[in-house]
Amino acid sequence: MANQPFELIGLLNVHGNILEVNQVALDAIGLEKTNILGRLFWEAPWWTHSPDLQKQIQESIAQVSLGQGIQQDVTYASPSGISSSFTLSMKPIHSEIGQVIYLVVEGYSNRTYGPRINDPKLNQAIEPELQSRTRHLEEQLAHKQLLASITQNIRQSLDFDEILTTTVTEVRQVLQADRALIFHLTSEGSGIVIKESVVPEYPVTLEMMFPDECFPEECYEHYCQGNPRIVLDVFKDEWADCLAEFMEQVGVKTKIVAPIVQMGDNRLPRVWGLLIVHSCDYYRQWQPSDAELLQDISNQLAIALTQADLYSQLQTSEMHLRNAFDNGVNGMAMLTMSGQFMRVNPALCQLLGYSKSELLQIEIQDLIQPQELDRHRNHIQDLIADRTSTLQIESELRHKSGKTLWTISSASLVHDTQGEPLYFVVQVLDISERRALEQMKNEFISSVSHELRTPLASIHGSLGLLASGVLDEQPETSKQMLEIAATESERLVRLVNDILDLERLESHKIMLHQQWCSALSLMQRVVELLSIKADNKDIRLFVTPTVHQVWVDEDRIIQVLVNLVSNAIKFSSPGSTIWMSVLTQNSESSLPSQGNQQDIPQLSLEKGISATSQVIFQVKDQGKGIAADKLEIIFDRFQQVNGSDSREYGGTGLGLAICRNIVHQHGGTIWAKSELGLGSTFYFTLPVPESS
Ligand code: ADP
Numbered sequence: 001m002a003n004q005p006f007e008l009i010g011l012l013n014v015h016g017n018i019l020e021v022n023q024v025a026l027d028a029i030g031l032e033k034t035n036i037l038g039r040l041f042w043e044a045p046w047w048t049h050s051p052d053l054q055k056q057i058q059e060s061i062a063q064v065s066l067g068q069g070i071q072q073d074v075t076y077a078s079p080s081g082i083s084s085s086f087t088l089s090m091k092p093i094h095s096e097i098g099q100v101i102y103l104v105v106e107g108y109s110n111r112t113y114g115p116r117i118n119d120p121k122l123n124q125a126i127e128p129e130l131q132s133r134t135r136h137l138e139e140q141l142a143h144k145q146l147l148a149s150i151t152q153n154i155r156q157s158l159d160f161d162e163i164l165t166t167t168v169t170e171v172r173q174v175l176q177a178d179r180a181l182i183f184h185l186t187s188e189g190s191g192i193v194i195k196e197s198v199v200p201e202y203p204v205t206l207e208m209m210f211p212d213e214c215f216p217e218e219c220y221e222h223y224c225q226g227n228p229r230i231v232l233d234v235f236k237d238e239w240a241d242c243l244a245e246f247m248e249q250v251g252v253k254t255k256i257v258a259p260i261v262q263m264g265d266n267r268l269p270r271v272w273g274l275l276i277v278h279s280c281d282y283y284r285q286w287q288p289s290d291a292e293l294l295q296d297i298s299n300q301l302a303i304a305l306t307q308a309d310l311y312s313q314l315q316t317s318e319m320h321l322r323n324a325f326d327n328g329v330n331g332m333a334m335l336t337m338s339g340q341f342m343r344v345n346p347a348l349c350q351l352l353g354y355s356k357s358e359l360l361q362i363e364i365q366d367l368i369q370p371q372e373l374d375r376h377r378n379h380i381q382d383l384i385a386d387r388t389s390t391l392q393i394e395s396e397l398r399h400k401s402g403k404t405l406w407t408i409s410s411a412s413l414v415h416d417t418q419g420e421p422l423y424f425v426v427q428v429l430d431i432s433e434r435r436a437l438e439q440m441k442n443e444f445i446s447s448v449s450h451e452l453r454t455p456l457a458s459i460h461g462s463l464g465l466l467a468s469g470v471l472d473e474q475p476e477t478s479k480q481m482l483e484i485a486a487t488e489s490e491r492l493v494r495l496v497n498d499i500l501d502l503e504r505l506e507s508h509k510i511m512l513h514q515q516w517c518s519a520l521s522l523m524q525r526v527v528e529l530l531s532i533k534a535d536n537k538d539i540r541l542f543v544t545p546t547v548h549q550v551w552v553d554e555d556r557i558i559q560v561l562v563n564l565v566s567n568a569i570k571f572s573s574p575g576s577t578i579w580m581s582v583l584t585q586n587s588e589s590s591l592p593s594q595g596n597q598q599d600i601p602q603l604s605l606e607k608g609i610s611a612t613s614q615v616i617f618q619v620k621d622q623g624k625g626i627a628a629d630k631l632e633i634i635f636d637r638f639q640q641v642n643g644s645d646s647r648e649y650g651g652t653g654l655g656l657a658i659c660r661n662i663v664h665q666h667g668g669t670i671w672a673k674s675e676l677g678l679g680s681t682f683y684f685t686l687p688v689p690e691s692s
Pocket residue numbers: 563567568571621623624625626634639640641642645646650651652653654655656657680
């Protein structure tokens with residue numbers, strides 16, 4: 001190898017990094033090109049035998065970088081140790097604005113070529129060859145540099161529009177074209193110019209649409225394979241005759257077309273669009289290197305567009321997730337592995353009564369009852385150890401106000417790509433209401449069972465005695481037993497009816513059929529229904545006349561009045577009087593004191609009707625009265641003032657609960673006033689709607 005003539009042609013950047021070098025020089029040191037590109041020229045193996053020489057070359061490069069050409073005699077040592085001297089010349093290459101951008105180095109072995117270098121004939125022969133090689137290297141390098149800089153600019157953004165704008169602007173400048181444009185092919189087979197950079201002298205083609213894109217199949221195939229096309233006369237372009245008219249209109253003479261190829265959903269390449277440069281001024285002879293550069297840019301653009309597309313998909317899905325999180329009706333949170341809140345949604349803040357910033361400062365453990373912590377820890381350990389994929393815990397959490405909430409929390413664990421646990425995602429559902437309802441239902445069932453058992457036991461006892469035959473000889477007692485059984489059966493029927501009625505009212509299965517009724521006729525109807533019962537106890541029923549009309553479900557309000565008057569009869573002594581009357585009151589003035597006024601529900605009025613005042617029904621008796629501490633609870637289910645009331649008076653303890661429900665459904669409220677031994681007065685209000 002040492003005997004071979006040594007010649008070196010290379011291109012360096014201004015810092016001395018090797019950008020290109022010829023093969024002969026590489027063969028001389030037995031290196032692959034890839035192992036030397038990018039390395040500092042003075043550190044390359046040609047000179048490592050002499051640190052002094054390395055230093056000398058480094059200094060020369062620094063000088064040439066400032067714009068000065070240098071020629072020096074140096075010694076090169078081959079790996080086999082044979083050294084030869086040769087002349088190394090370095091010259092700067094300037095940019096358009098006069099800046100040094102590259103350094104060209106050339107070295108010729110003196111021993112081999114030395115004697116001939118002074119031979120003008122030989123020099124003349126070598127010079128063109130050298131110039132052409134140097135030019136080629138320079139071109140290649142310029143191409144690479146341009147591509148790198150354009151790629152960097154294109155890839156700087158993930159915004160679709162910005163990428164396209166940068167591309168057409170840079171391409172037009174770099175190729176000094178009159179127009180650069182991006183033509184997008186839609187899936188429906190039409191095409192549209194979506195981005196353009198054009199010199200002011202020529203027409204704008206932006207947004208021009210080609211409804212039926214007319215590539216011949218072989219042309220599409222050519223593009224699909226990522227091949228560019230130079231068209232040196234657009235009027236003789238056999239693959240695009242249909243565009244001739246358009247080309248004339250927009251003043252094009254020659255062009256290069258580089259396809260933008262992407263992978264389709266079917267994993268096959270598809271032409272997403274075309275990156276095109278136009279020469280309008282003259283019939284420009286585009287070079288293959290121009291087409292190559294344009295195609296390289298187009299390929300980079302395809303990657304950038306795919307990335308932008310993926311990024312926008314990611315952003316959309318991120319936005320959907322964020323929306324689902326922020327607007328979720330259930331409480332949601334992300335928790336660190338130690339239980340610290342990392343992210344919380346507004347629903348969770350509302351549920352727990354804390355602000356977002358307050359929650360982010362605490363741990364979930366702070367909200368769990370201390371005696372429950374171990375149970376939670378065990379469940380979480382199961383989740384971490386992958387013994388379960390999601391975890392559901394029903395537990396009480398502490399609200400900021402101090403009260404406790406029954407909740408169901410579902411948690412899952414998010415892992416990183418290596419499978420390491422990262423954080424928990426937790427959903428919290430408030431089930432306090434459901435728990436309260438369940439509790440009420442359980443209490444109700446136990447009360448109902450209890451209430452049913454009493455009459456059933458009496459019926460069972462009486463019938464049992466009769467069946468045993470011990471009363472066969474005692475017809476009077478037998479008759480009494482039958483009467484007991486009959487009375488208790490009636491009570492059972494009443495009880496079951498009341499329970500069903502209340503259940504239907506509470507679950508809103510009963511629709512009110514409201515209409516205008518005369519308050520007086522409602523009260524008179526009640527008197528008709530109960531006069532026998534009252535007469536039997538020698539009790540007088542009085543109705544104070546009134547002209548008021550009320551907007552009610554007639555049957556239901558009669559049911560309320562019957563219940564109140566029946567109670568009054570039941571709990572009054574013979575000879576006493578019961579009064580029924582109606583007072584009106586504007587809703588803004590105060591009502592007769594409402595010791596136990598319940599929450600008044602929303603008025604159930606028809607559209608177009610607003611409540612401005614209300615009427616108050618009043619049922620007043622002179623009976624035994626009700627203790628002050630019982631005035632409220634008598635409206636609850638199965639509540640009686642005395643345990644003996646049901647036995648003594650045959651009631652079910654559900655009547656007032658039913659009354660309260662009906663009155664509430666009418667948008668009114670009900671309460672009682674009483675003085676022990678003197679009598680009780682029950683009031684209920686009904687809103688009076690006024691046509692608006
Ligand atoms: P019941 O069917 O037992 O009458 P209610 O719900 O109608 O059930 O009444 C509940 C309890 O309220 C009664 O058992 C009674 O103790 C008391 N009560 C209701 N109305 C009166 C009244 N006018 N005078 C005295 N006590 C009453």
